[in-house]
Amino acid sequence: MNLNAYLQQFSQNTVAFVSLLSGASDEEYLWRPAPGKWCLLEIVCHLCDEERDDFRARVRHVLETPDQPMPPIDPPGWVTERKYLAQNFEEMLNQFVRERKKSALWLQKLPPLTDPVWEHAYQHPKLGAMGAKMLLANWLAHDHLHLRQIVRLKYERLKALGGEPLAYAGEW
Numbered sequence: 352m353n354l355n356a357y358l359q360q361f362s363q364n365t366v367a368f369v370s371l372l373s374g375a376s377d378e379e380y381l382w383r384p385a386p387g388k389w390c391l392l393e394i395v396c397h398l399c400d401e402e403r404d405d406f407r408a409r410v411r412h413v414l415e416t417p418d419q420p421m422p423p424i425d426p427p428g429w430v431t432e433r434k435y436l437a438q439n440f441e442e443m444l445n446q447f448v449r450e451r452k453k454s455a456l457w458l459q460k461l462p463p464l465t466d467p468v469w470e471h472a473y474q475h476p477k478l479g480a481m482g483a484k485m486l487l488a489n490w491l492a493h494d495h496l497h498l499r500q501i502v503r504l505k506y507e508r509l510k511a512l513g514g515e516p517l518a519y520a521g522e523w
Contacts, residue, residue, distance in 0.1 A: 354464045357491060358455060364494040365451045368398070371501050372444050380440045384507040391504065394497060395443045396435040397426065402450040406490035407457065409473075413483040414461070417471040421481075 372380075372395060380391040389397070405424050412421060429435070462468055464484060472482040503523075510517055 352464070352488075354458065354461065357464075357487060358458055360491055361451065361455060361458075361494070364491075364498065365448060367498055368494075368501075369444065369448060371498070371505070373441075375440060377440075379508065381436075382504075382508050382512075384504060384511070389500075389504075390436075391501065392438065392440050392443070393430060393435045394501060394504075395440060395447060396433065396438055397429070398497060399443055399447040399450055400429050400433065401426065401493060402447060402454060406486065406493065407450075407454045409481075410483055410486045410490065411457070413471050413473045413481060413486060414468055417473045421473055421475065 372391060375391055380395075383390040405426065409421065412419070425432070464487075469483045469487075472480040472485075475481050506517075506523060
């Protein structure tokens with residue numbers, strides 16, 4: 352896959368996130384399928400933080416300073432530390448879109464994936480080599496995992512609150 356293909360997929364995923372999440376009511380974005388499971392508001396806050404503080408920052412780190420220690424992150428801790436449930440849903444969705452645009456602009460200025468700089472890797476003490484290409488692919492995979500999570504959460508909410516059997520729709 353080339354960098355332009357990644358950029359196109361990131362753009363398409365952003366449209367999908369906005370389409371799936373825009374206009375959610377308070378009840379919808381705060382609903383959770385079970386205790387301990389994330390609601391849409393927590394997912395949107397997580398996407399925003401991951402965009403800015405994890406994936407974009409880590410790809411940049413590996414490309415520019417692979418021999419330096421990687422700044423620590425704590426995605427599970429951010430949920431309470433950054434008060435996800437106290438955030439404004441629409442503002443966080445808009446902030447995610449703004450951060451994604453910053454990422455896209457930054458990625459567009461980078462050399463093609465065939466350039467040797469993409470072969471840089473950070474030697475993680477537990478995970479081993481974390482290459483720039485690997486992080487970029489995982490960034491895109493992260494999108495796909497959360498798109499699946501959002502669709503599943505919407506399905507589970509319909510199933511729990513809709514009052515109609517959903518067997519005719521097919522198996523989940």
